[in-house]
Amino acid sequence: MYSGLIREFEDLLGPSSVLYRPEDLLLYEYDGSIEKGRPNVVVFPTTTEHVSRIVKLSAEHHFPIVGRGAGTGLSGGALARTGGVMLVFARMNRIFELDVENQRATVQPGVVNYELTRAAEAHGLYFAPDPSSWKSCTIGGNVAENAGGPHTLAYGVTTNHVTALEVVLPDGEVLRVGSTHGDAPGYDLTGLFVGSEGTLALVTEITVKLSRKPEAVKTLLAIFESVDDAADTVVDITARAITPAACEMLDGWTLRAVEDYIHAGFPTDSAAVLLIEVEGLAETVAAQAAAITEVCHAHRAREVRLARDNAERNLLWKGRKNAFGALGRLAPSNYVLDGVIPRSKLPQALRRIRQIGDQYGFQIGNIFHAGDGNLHPIVLFDPRDKKQFERALQAAAEIIRHCVEIGGALTGEHGVGMEKSELMPLLFSDADFALMRRVHDAFNPDSSLNPGKIFPLSKGCGEIRVRHSSSSRLRVD
């Protein structure tokens, strides 16, 4: 039933830009999450006009559409949950403008996050959001998910750096929202579209702010004999109103796995480390580093190391950013969770995660953005063992529920996607869903764009429900 549409796509884009053989589609049924969803056709547009045409053609045939960047997402946001047409933006990767004086860049959505920073670096500028996948993820994907990263603690997440968008609506209409200068009058549609997970529009052009590289950077590695001490240190740093540029925690189990693989210099006999970075004026950085060191020692840090040079700093960050890959060596599959909590609740949340791990029989690792309370527990499991897989999902749901119970939210940076749509009623009421649905329908009335994401598939909300949807992984039993 897609053959007519495939021909039309090939006429529009050329045969090399349309995939439809099962073996070609296989790659696109996964992203970085544990979800699956296979598209029927994958297309590679290079222009906004292409995107608009593809959307119109798909609409004529009543096929759903899903946008995708590099497929590094961790919540199933870029998967074709109900099949249909997948638009991969990888070839829309031009940097249209790098405006040094005004500190702006205008890019196509397929530009890789790191490539923009590389292009801006020569001018002393960079793009601040830095997800762990920054060397492969695209800015379009960052916009869809409102991506974070370690350094968003001080500089804000993607939405704080986007000033304007060009989007294509599900009827093919091209819309420009926001303004290059960032002070557009009227409703903040840019703020609405960023983080809407591709459920309102397809983003085809993005204007972002570029940040100025700091004058001075200091990277500290604080080593602890207990996870509690490390967690208390983070609470205290926050409470004393010290805002580092980044404050990451790796627990002992995780850092041993990382060290075996990366040799970043992490002490393998410790219970936890904090990787803390301070940036800014030389005078500010010196004072902040001293204050942080003092807080670490007040909480029984065994040692606080200062990275001697850039090489050592880069190695520490390499260890942090490749940690998930390192854990991949320990088990057939790992499940990276994403929850967010008030920072003052960090020690109790980590203790609860440990309990949940014990209860379900998993060693749960923690490597996360401690400074902004954004947890990333990692559950290692073997997906071929159905029972174990089921237990892993139950443990995950329980951890997320605990985050909500102590005043947190379902996701800090990975998005709701397919992964957490059934958990949304933990936070939102019928009235909340009704309004979100009306906003959704104002732009995407037929749910042709990225169907089956964010909103619970099951009907009725309010009460926490039991196992409604077989296609959804995470639920609250």
Place this chain on the structure above:
Amino acid sequence: MSTSSPNLASAVEALIGASRVLSDRAQRAIYAVDDMVPSVVAKPSSAEEAAEIVRFAAREKLALIPYGARTKLRVGMPPSRYDIALDMTALNQIPHYDPGDLTLSVDAGTSVAKVNAHLLEHNQFLPLLVPWYSLSTVGGAIASGIDSPLRQSYGTARDFLIGAEFIDGTGKLCKSGGRVVKNVTGYDLHKLLIGSLGTLAVITRLNFRTFPAPVSSRGFVASFASAENALALRRSIVESPLNPLTLDILSPSLAQIFAEKTPATPEVAVFRGENGAGPPDSNPSALPPIGDWFRAHEWQLCAAFAGAPEVLERYARDLTRFARESHATSTAILDDSTRPSLWGRLRETFPMLLEASSAATIFKIGVLPSQLASLLASVQKIAGQVELPHMLVVRAVGTIYFALLPASANDETTARLAQAASQIIQSTSAVGGDTTLLFAPPALKPSLCAPDGSVSPRLNTLDTGSSDLLLMRAACAPDVSAGPRLKSAFDPHNIFVPGRLI
């Protein structure tokens, strides 16, 4: 509707009790917007009571305007209908504050000054230093979308508002975001409330991240013979590693107002140790006069900065050197005790301008920094052509507040204001900027938006000759109506301030 409808008043009384309803003409007149007086004023004591009234308005198709302290009512287009004033100031508690997490949840009707006095006990603050500071409510500050001098370093509300509770147009209590500093759960609907002028929802509660209050701060003032030189210093600062708290450039005439006048609104300190106005818990007093830091008839660049002693020293040294390189005619460093007198005036610029002229017309112009010099020249030339006094401030990275100040409001000055306004809009648009008319005499607003002088429904489609004038440009191409779509998603019965923005 300009007269009270007894039936309407008693219907509202039946919902929330007579003691919470004002129907007397004089009382209602206080809630007039652009000369329109509501038929009834309701002052609910809870979000649920407010929702009751919204549901009633939705059933009866009555137009409703939510209120805080009524300080910025002149912002926006004249409403096309107006029946019920919803005074939210009885919702004024701080239900959640976790100093250790730097997060805050506050009822919409709470005054910003009260919130900051509370936060200051923990040496924190909310960088929402809006005009009419001692009066403004948190809800009004968000709904008006008015920024503050601190946007230079803390950004605008969209950078620190992390969640909201509000009543949608069907009378349902809704929420978005949460109380955590990093959150991507669901749509960021709370961002849409910023600057929405009450057109989408009645805000009942707002969640913010809070910030450590600067322990020690200083001010810096440099005077210049030309705007170009002041802009050159601005650029040197922006391109340096310095990150000042505020960065504003004042035109000579505005500097003169600052030197000669004191804002009528009482002053409260924001940070501890701001001796100019006494401690935050003391009685509000008038802002003391500023010192003789300005050279008469010159442009002034004002920056504030904070930090440890060695940081303050670095700022003072670098700023003074950059100023010299930009041909400053004088520079001054202001300490903790004197700085607030100038920054209080920077914050209160709008009230001071509106006091200076009853017909004050204030534009907000958003533009890229590279266009600032040519646009400043254009708007001043336009003011000269229509022979109206003008003042301006360039705030942070590229926002110009430009005021025309006729001595009186009459048909003749309104015509000149309208002529200037359309030229300002054109000049701004030509360099890729956006113009918003913030404050204007009621007669001027409609004449700008529709050629026939009426408040035209054509505004909705943005196809007027002045489609860049946007009080209400919902940031979209002329053939698309994303703004109205959003408006009807939130407010399907069009009861929230119809005509004000959309």
